[in-house]
Amino acid sequence: MKPILFNxxxxxxxxxxxxxxxxxxxxxxxxxxxxxxxxxxxxxxxxPAELRHDLDACAQTLPVRVLKKLESSDGQTTKFLxxxxxxxxxxxxxxxxxxxxxxxxxxxxxxxxxCKFCASTLLxxxxxxxxxxxxxxxxxxxxxxxxxxxxxxxxxxxxxxNNGDVSHIVVxxxxxxxxxxxxxxxxxxxxxxxxxxxxxxxTVSTCGIVPGIKDLTQWGRPINLAVSLHAPxxxxxSKIMPINNKYKIADVLDAAFxxxxxxxxxxxxxxxxxxxxxxxxxxxxxxxxxxxxxKLSDLLRGKNCMVNxxxxxxxxxxxxxxxxxxxxHRFQDIxxxxxxxxRIRRERGxxxxxxxxxLRLNNANGxx
Ligand code: SAH
Numbered sequence: 080m081k082p083i084l085f086n087x088x089x090x091x092x093x094x095x096x097x098x099x100x101x102x103x104x105x106x107x108x109x110x111x112x113x114x115x116x117x118x119x120x121x122x123x124x125x126x127p128a129e130l131r132h133d134l135d136a137c138a139q140t141l142p143v144r145v146l147k148k149l150e151s152s153d154g155q156t157t158k159f160l161x162x163x164x165x166x167x168x169x170x171x172x173x174x175x176x177x178x179x180x181x182x183x184x185x186x187x188x189x190x191x192x193x194c195k196f197c198a199s200t201l202l203x204x205x206x207x208x209x210x211x212x213x214x215x216x217x218x219x220x221x222x223x224x225x226x227x228x229x230x231x232x233x234x235x236x237x238x239x240x241n242n243g244d245v246s247h248i249v250v251x252x253x254x255x256x257x258x259x260x261x262x263x264x265x266x267x268x269x270x271x272x273x274x275x276x277x278x279x280x281x282t283v284s285t286c287g288i289v290p291g292i293k294d295l296t297q298w299g300r301p302i303n304l305a306v307s308l309h310a311p312x313x314x315x316x317s318k319i320m321p322i323n324n325k326y327k328i329a330d331v332l333d334a335a336f337x338x339x340x341x342x343x344x345x346x347x348x349x350x351x352x353x354x355x356x357x358x359x360x361x362x363x364x365x366x367x368x369x370x371x372x373x374k375l376s377d378l379l380r381g382k383n384c385m386v387n388x389x390x391x392x393x394x395x396x397x398x399x400x401x402x403x404x405x406x407x408h409r410f411q412d413i414x415x416x417x418x419x420x421x422r423i424r425r426e427r428g429x430x431x432x433x434x435x436x437x438l439r440l441n442n443a444n445g446x447x
Pocket of ligand 1: 196252255287349389
C-alpha cells in the first residue's frame with residue numbers, strides 16, 4: 080500500500096520530501112495541491128516532471144482514488160466510484176442544481192442496517208470511513224467542478240453558468256452516519272472551517288439511531304437532520320427496516336424533533352414509496368396506501384417538518400416495485416389535505432445508477 084500524502088502532517092510531508100532529496104518548499108506546493116483535491120501527481124503543474132513521476136511511483140495523493148466517473152445525460156449529476164487505500168470501494172455523487180452544487184457523501188464502506196429496499200447494505204458493513212476519507216469525497220467533487228468543462232454549463236434558470244464550488248453537503252451516501260458519529264462530526268467541522276460550508280447547508284440522514292441523534296443534539300451545531308422513516312407504524316417499519324426493532328418510531332421522532340427544534344430547523348422526513356408485485360402481476364401498494372397516508376399525517380401533524388417522498392430506485396436484488404405516478408400523487412394529496420408539508424424528490428442520475436449503492440454493488444458483481 081502506497082503512503083497517502085493527504086494524511087501526512089506538514090512535518091511528515093517535509094520529511095518525506097527531504098528523503099527524496101527535495102527542498103522544503105516543495106512540501107508546501109504539494110500540500111496546496113492536496114488541499115485542492117488533486118487526484119494525481121501529474122496535475123501538480125508547478126512540480127518538475129521528474130519529481131511528479133517519482134512521487135507517482137512511491138505515493139498516492141488522496142485517501143480516495145477515482146475508479147469510475149459517470150456523467151448523467153443531462154450533465155447535471157456526476158457519480159464517482161472511489162477506491163480507498165485498503166481496496167474498499169465507496170460512492171459519492173455531485174449534483175449541480177439551481178441553488179448550488181451539492182455533494183452526497185458516504186460515511187461507511189457498506190452498511191450494517193439491513194434495510195430491505197437498499198442496495199448499500201447487501202454486502203454488509205466493511206468498516207467506518209475516517210474523517211479524511213469522508214472529506215476527500217468533497218475534494219474530489221470540488222476538483223471536478225473546477226477542472227471539468229461540463230461543470231461550467233449554464234443550468235441556472237436565469238442562464239448563468241453554475242461554476243461555483245461545492246456549496247451543500249448531504250451525508251446520505253452508503254452507510255449509517257450515526258454509527259460513525261465522531262468521524263462524521265469531525266468531517267462536518269472540517270468542511271465548515273476549511274471549505275467554508277455553512278452549517279445550514281449540511282444535512283445528515285439517519286435511519287433512526289436514537290443515541291446518535293442525541294449526540295448530535297449535544298454537539299450543538301445547527302445542521303439539518305433527515306430521518307428515513309418509510310413507514311408510519313412500528314409493525315410495518317420493523318418489517319422493512321430491522322433497526323426499528325431497536326429504536327421505535329416514537330423515540331426516533333422525539334429525539335429528532337428535539338434536535339431540530341433546538342436549532343429552529345425543519346426536520347426532513349424521508350419516505351420511499353414502495354409496492355410489491357401482487358398475485359396478478361400488478362403493483363400492490365406496501366407503505367403508501369391512503370390508510371398509511373392518514374397514519375403518517377397523525378404522526379406529524381403540527382410539527383415543523385417536510386416529508387420528502389422518494390420514488391424507489393430499482394435494485395435488481397430486491398423484490399419491490401415502484402408504485403404508479405397516480406398512487407404517489409394520491410398519497411401526497413392526503414398529506415397536503417392534512418396540512419403536512421411534502422414534496423416529491425426529483426430523481427437524479429437514474430441513468431448512471433446513482434441510487435444508493437448500485438454502482439459499488441454492480442462493480443462487486445462484475446457488472447460494468
Ligand atoms: N443510512 C442513512 C443514510 C444513507 S441512505 C439513512 O438511512 O438515512 C439515504 C436515503 O436513501 C435513505 O432515506 C434511504 O432509505 C434511501 N434509499 C435507500 N435505498 C433506496 C432506493 N433503492 N431507492 C430510493 N431511496 C433509497
